Amino acid sequence: MGKVIYWMNTSIDGYIEDPDGGMDFLDPAEDFHQAANDEVRRIAAFLFGRRLYEAMEKPWTQDLGGEGAPAIEREFAQLYKQTPRYVFSDTLQTVPDGVTIVRRKDAVSVVTRLKQEIDGTLQLGGPELAASLLDLIDEFWVCAFPVIIGGGKPYLPVKEELRLRLVEHRSFASGIMFRRYVRP
Template sequence: MRRLHYGMNVSLDGYIATPGGDLDWSEPSDALFQWWLDEEKAISLFLYGRRLWETMNGYWPTGDRQPGATPAEIEFARNWRDTPKVVFSSTIAEVDGNARLVTGDAVAEITRLKGEDGGPMRVGGAALAASAMRSGLVDEYAIVTHPVLLGGGTPFFTALDGRVDLDLVETRTFPGGVVLTRYETRR
């Protein structure tokens, strides 16, 4: 059975994007970018909601060919391109690259994918992750907290139907006052 991870950069007040949808408030240090790269290299399947898919697909297919791309950015772009992706959306007609589109029930498809053999999956996108959280499908949370208050926007966590107990498995600090906390769902 596969494990499902959910992790993103988060403001201190719990948001992953500004009210306008901007993600540019988090500037990762080299150490944090390398941590994200190592995490992404361990994932065998990315699950994206439409908005995050469009953001990622707007840059990373050619991220390794951008002027001034660092070796870590080049490696991240290549890993991103090579890793299979499932995009969940009812508003787009097609996806490209190493991705397939699911227009039906996201929870049913994630449940099916979790039941397969294979490496871990990462869910990305607040709405898609919210559905997975409410359905009890998330096995691990990686919260990378940045020292900024956004005052509103897209929350990392959604309202849940009940309590979810977690076990702390890792804490780490990065330059600039960024703190990682990683939790596993207690089953």
């Protein structure tokens, strides 16, 4: 049976985007990038909200990771392209090979089915999508970058309390902190 992890990089004050929608403050240092690549090797599929999909797809399939790019970026681009990707969107009409469109109304049933069919990690990304699939998330991963941005899009926009138990934490020389939580 598959496991859904919600993994997003944030500022230390809990935002995945700045007030203008930018994510430049999330530029990963090499130590963190290598650890992320190691984790991506174990991912069976990416589950993306539309905005995160658009932020990831073109850069990692066309712009980044090409000849002349640092080896760590080339490695991530290759891993990204090899991993099946699902984008949850009501507006997209076409996607490239390797990507499947899922309509938002079908999100719960599709993710439930994927958890049953795929023996591996399903990496969920996108705060609104995560909020809509909250009951299906097995683990919450937060990678906090050493910056305070003071506002923007939060890690998880929910209006309810959800108690979690910390099961792993790591710090990187670059100052990035990784925390992994599960439900108690």
